[in-house]
Amino acid sequence: MKKIWKKAAAALTLGTALAVLALGAAVIPGPLRNFMNEPIGKMVSGLLSARADLIWEPEDPFYMEKSWEEDKRDEFVHLDRNYFVNQEQGYLYVVDDPENQNITDALENGTLVYISFTYLDGEGTDWGVIQYQRTSDGDVTPNYGNPGEDEPEVRTGWIRMEDVSLVYDSKAFMQEYAGELELASGQENVSLEKGEEVQCWTYPGSGSISGTIPNVDDKFHVDYLYTDQDGREWGHIVYYYGVRDVWVCLTDPAATNLPVHAGKTDELLPLKTPPEKLPATMAEALGKEGPASGLSIWLTVLGLVALSVGASGGIIWYFHLHKPRP
């Protein structure tokens, strides 16, 4: 009898300890949040998340609800890259969110989109969120404003990542030429004549200037160096007074007409005009029956449960019939 109560006491103690641990894991963030609201906490937060100010977030309902209301920010991957629509059928469908997948729009091949975040749904499909607007002549351009009453034409939506091709950028360049990049010494600098500005290129040989730097100070810093096929030395800037992820030609920083050696990108597939009447859902567009897809999963689950109940029930019944007599 004493042994039983000892076991019960041990079970209660262990259970309580586990409950406290589990609750602690949930409660601790609360005081931490309170600390972060104090001035010193905000300073700490600012130091730790200096890069957070640079991350633009789309005003998309699904993204905002998951990130802010449900605190599931880690379900999204920050991408921050440009793509162009490149689907075999000549256009892609835009949906309202990766879970409901109601089609809201269609974009033709070649349309440039900026994808800030991606999300992997339960089926393993990778979705990217876009924010865009249509001009008066129907062209689509990325938008970074705030959809709402002031800008009714600005929309957000989700597209399948398999329907787009990457616009060759600095990240792609650094991946392709990783073996030819050298770490900078930190002593690199540029000298400008009066009136000259440093040209910022998307990548060495891109032919595309994304901005300029009017003058440089001692905070000018490059992290990687690259020497191109013409012998020019380039430096990569991670961040400098709002300019980020760009390349400057250290050999000739103010030059605007440097030779172009464009990076490889997917061939643009022929574009087609989307149908006037869009399908209601992505499942319908892909020829799948949406509700049946969920139904088939539930039927499989029911079958597995029936199998486990049947098998275990059989074992338990056998044990009942052959229960050892005391």
Place this chain on the structure above:
Amino acid sequence: MKIGTWIFAAMGISLAVTLVLELAWAWLWKIRERRELLLVAAANLLTNPAVVACYYLAAELVLSDGRETEKWILWAVKGFLEISAAAAEAFCYQKCSRAIHRPWLFSISANLFSYWAGVCLQNII
């Protein structure tokens, strides 16, 4: 919450973790005969997949609008399912086991242990 093939992984992981934890608990209770351990495993195989499937079905039906206010319903469903599972397992132990002398106490303590250990593991991971 929309159903997807992820539910199969969820059911598999839940069953595997539950079996490990409950068998470990049985071992702590000095239930070490192969027959008795097999009975514990069978009882959990009987209840765990059904409980997990019912929970996610309830989640899909209740949370279709994604509103926070309806989550308390899910807590009640979860509580009901866990109590039912513990009762079913206790009944099996009562009818089939010779080594488990306090089947209801064992079943309740084992289920409490596996539930909270699972929550801890989830928070850690």
